[in-house]
Amino acid sequence: MQDEIITYEQPLNEHIRVCLRLEHLFEQIVNNLENPTDWGSRTAILALLETVNVIDRPDLKTKLTKALTQHAATLTQLEVLPQVDGSKLRTVLSELDRLIDQLYATQGKIGHNLRGNEFLNTIRQHLYNPGGAVNFSNPGFQLWLQQPSVTRINDLKIWVKEFDQLRDVVNILLRLTRQSSLPIEKYADNGFYQQALDPNATCEMVRVMLPVTSNLYPEISVGRHRLSVRFLEPNCHELGRSKQCDYNLKFKLTCCAI
Structure with a gap:
């Protein structure tokens, strides 16, 4: 399953x-x-x-x-x-x-x-x-x-x-837009992923796919030349901010461009 x-x-x-x-x-x-x-x-x-x-x-x-x-x-x-x-x-x-x-x-x-x-x-x-x-x-x-x-x-x-x-x-x-590109499997080292972007490409949306059971959510940052993703563990009941996970993980990434 x-x-x-x-x-x-x-x-x-x-x-x-x-x-x-x-x-x-x-x-x-x-x-x-x-x-x-x-x-x-x-x-x-x-x-x-x-x-x-x-x-x-x-x-x-x-x-x-x-x-x-x-x-x-x-x-x-x-x-x-x-x-x-x-x-x-x-x-x-x-x-x-x-x-x-x-x-x-x-x-x-x-x-x-x-x-x-x-x-x-x-x-x-x-x-x-x-x-x-x-x-x-x-x-x-x-x-x-x-x-x-x-x-x-x-x-x-x-x-x-x-x-x-x-x-x-x-x-x-x-x-x-969603169908314009295929998802690609990526690896995040210690909960962080980064890649360079083609400044001439028209990327309109970034999509990150994760299993619900991972209990992580992404913080996506996109500039003209670089894309980065931090994977955070939710902190719903305690004081303080959510923390970046400290282990490697696989996820799927789609940069949707027309």
Whole structure:
């Protein structure tokens, strides 16, 4: 029986960082969308509003469009290679072209309809207050949470639909980035690993894979010329910082580059 593997990811540019945040929030929404309890609806709507905050930036469409275009240009160069599955490649390129066209056609900021929703904005204003959107500060939200579950779920589905296009963009960018390189087995001496980087390569994400049973987590540092990883033993209950392990170990490393 193989050990369960945990993958740690370190984004190296802003659009990948944003995509990982959005992926995390979309998973929260999906996992709670049809939860009939009021706490399920609360979790879903707060994740939805966190998503609105993450994408509340004027350059997001431009950055995502540029990233999609770069992937399309890179993949187009593979069409001449005989070992490439032409049918699958054309499917991916077609999807990239569709999403690029949709982003160009989008008027205003992504999710602008949600920003204009007074009910959601009232909740959003209290999102970062101590304790969050508590009942006494937002009785309208309290009332909504007491509506029948079918009403709450239907409302959530209407609001989440605003993110359908964005979710497709995030999914394909992260999928192509993660699949751009294969993991390579590496060795860390006394819990430390270091390697030189090609300054001309466009590395977008570093992924470190470890067995869960190792009970270690990586501290990843990436500069223009060097990548280093320290493997730390978690310190959850005692005072002081986590310590670097003092033994050699194997792990898998992926430098994802387009």
